[in-house]
Structures are given as structure tokens and as C-alpha cells.
Amino acid sequence: VNDVRITKDGTHAILSDSNMGGIKVVNIPSGDGRVLLADHPSTHSEDGALVTVEGQGMYLTSGDVAAFQSDGIAIIEDELYYHAVTAKSLYKISVDLLTDASKTTDEVEAGVTFVCYSGMPDGMVLAGDAELKGTLYMTAVEKDGVDYLSTDGLDRVLPFVSDSLLQWPDSLAANSKYLYITASQVNAAPFILDARPRRNTYQLYRVKLPASSA
Numbered sequence: 001v002n003d004v005r006i007t008k009d010g011t012h013a014i015l016s017d018s019n020m021g022g023i024k025v026v027n028i029p030s031g032d033g034r035v036l037l038a039d040h041p042s043t044h045s046e047d048g049a050l051v052t053v054e055g056q057g058m059y060l061t062s063g064d065v066a067a068f069q070s071d072g073i074a075i076i077e078d079e080l081y082y083h084a085v086t087a088k089s090l091y092k093i094s095v096d097l098l099t100d101a102s103k104t105t106d107e108v109e110a111g112v113t114f115v116c117y118s119g120m121p122d123g124m125v126l127a128g129d130a131e132l133k134g135t136l137y138m139t140a141v142e143k144d145g146v147d148y149l150s151t152d153g154l155d156r157v158l159p160f161v162s163d164s165l166l167q168w169p170d171s172l173a174a175n176s177k178y179l180y181i182t183a184s185q186v187n188a189a190p191f192i193l194d195a196r197p198r199r200n201t202y203q204l205y206r207v208k209l210p211a212s213s214a
Contacts, residue, residue, distance in 0.1 A: 003123065003171075005075050008132055012099045014073060014080060017043075021069035023082065025098050036098060036108050043070035045086035051120050052142055053168060053187040061193050072124030072139070077132050081149075083121050085141070090115040090149070090157065118157035119147055122186075125172035127179060127209055137179055139169035146172070146181060146207070161207050165200060178206040 002018040006028075015024040022038030037043045045067040051058040058066040068085035075081075079092045097103060097111045121138035128134020136149040137160065145162030146169060149155065160179075170184035183205065188198040 002071050003073050005073055005080070007075065007095055007099060008078075012095075014075070014095070014098060016070045016073045016082060018068050018071040018085065021084070023070065023073070023080070023098065027099075027101070032101070034101070036105070037070075037093075037112070040109050040112060042089070042091040042112050042114075043082070043084060045069060045084050046088065049086045049088065049120070051086055054144070056187065056194070056196065058187060059193040060191055063193065066192060068122075072121050074124040074126045074136055075132055076126050076128070076134070076136055081115065081124065081136055083118065083124065083138065085120060085122055088117050088120060090118045090138075115149070116155040116157060119143060121147070122169065122184075123171040123182075125174050125179070127174035137172055137174065139166075139172060139181070141168055145169065146179065163205075165203075165205060167200060174209065177209060179209050181205045181207065 002016045004015045013026040021043040022035045024035050026033035060066050071085045073082045081092045083090050092113050093111050119140045124138045126134050140147045143162050144166045146160045147157045148160045166183050168184050168186045169181050171182045173180040185198050188195050
């Protein structure tokens with residue numbers, strides 16, 4: 001289990017699984033839950049995809065490609081946006097469809113919508129209001145930065161910020177003024193082949209948001 005988001009009505013928790021792939025949905029009052037989209041390609045790394053950080057391809061010490069599945073998730077209005085790390089496709093699906101326990105696996109999978117191509121993100125967050133309207137931000141692992149989804153109706157992922165401090169930007173959080181970013185430096189982890197030494201301390205960073213984000 002990786003990221004978690006709570007539905008607007010507070011009745012369900014939606015969680016991503018970056019290890020096995022899939023979306024977990026938990027009914028908070030009852031405690032019941034189920035795993036959805038576990039076998040759907042939208043929650044898995046894409047064939048031929050390789051994360052490259054500062055010119056270095058990410059391989060495990062075993063020699064296998066470092067593949068990470070569904071990770072970043074965010075609820076915008078009535079839809080869940082999600083993305084596998086080792087992939088370049090952003091998807092969305094209706095929150096009502098995910099939380100309706102009467103829907104079959106096939107019915108849920110039929111509701112998946114491709115949004116656009118993007119970079120390779122880890123975390124995602126909505127910078128918005130109480131009605132879950134606003135701007136979707138996503139980390140840009142290969143660019144030491146953060147991108148955002150355009151709000152002009154053209155569904156384009158555009159650059160927001162890039163800085164050498166943001167080595168493997170990971171989790172995001174936002175309030176009305178700032179975007180907060182952690183940099184986990186996964187590329188320097190001991191399970192990465194020929195990992196370079198970690199150059200930064202682990203810190204929390206923030207960037208001022210444009211007035212139009214919320």
C-alpha cells in the first residue's frame with residue numbers, strides 16, 4: 001500500500017499499491033474492502049519503460065528494471081486520477097464506480113479513461129478547495145521537479161518547478177498557498193544498481209502556488 005485518499009463524503013478510503021499494482025477501496029464505516037484494477041494495465045509499469053534519473057537508468061542490483069506500479073493518486077471532483085511510476089500514462093476513473101460494491105470487476109475496468117501522456121511521477125496531489133476542484137500536481141522523477149495537469153481543457157502535463165534539491169521527488173501536499181514536496185532519493189537506495197551517493201539531506205520543501213491553483 002502506498003498513497004491514500006479519502007472520498008469527499010468521508011465514507012471510503014482509496015489506496016494505491018505500488019508493489020503489486022491495483023487500487024484498494026475500503027468502506028470506512030463497515031471496514032469492508034476490495035482490490036480493484038489489480039490486473040488492469042493502467043495500474044502497472046509499461047513495457048519498455050525505464051526510469052532515468054539525472055542520466056542514469058534505474059535498474060535493481062539483480063539487473064532487472066526497477067519497476068514501480070500504481071502509486072500517485074488524487075481525487076478531483078468526482079474522479080480518481082492515478083498513475084504507475086514506471087509508465088507515462090495518466091488515467092482516471094469515477095469515484096462512484098470504485099466505491100459501488102455492487103459493480104463487477106469488468107464494469108469497473110470498463111470505466112477506466114486515459115487522460116494524457118506525461119512524465120514519470122511518484123506522488124500526486126490536488127491543490128484545490130473543499131469541493132475537490134483545483135489543479136492536479138504530480139512529481140516529475142526524471143526532471144527533479146513537479147509537473148501539473150493543465151486546466152485549459154486540453155489535458156496536457158506541463159512543467160511547474162525543477163531543482164536539484166528535488167532528487168526523486170516523492171510525496172506532495174498542498175494548502176491554499178504552498179505546495180509541499182519530499183525528496184526520497186530512491187535513486188540512491190542500496191537496491192539500485194550502481195547507485196550514486198545521496199547528495200542531499202532528507203528535507204521537506206515548499207513552493208509557492210500560483211493564485212489560480214485553488
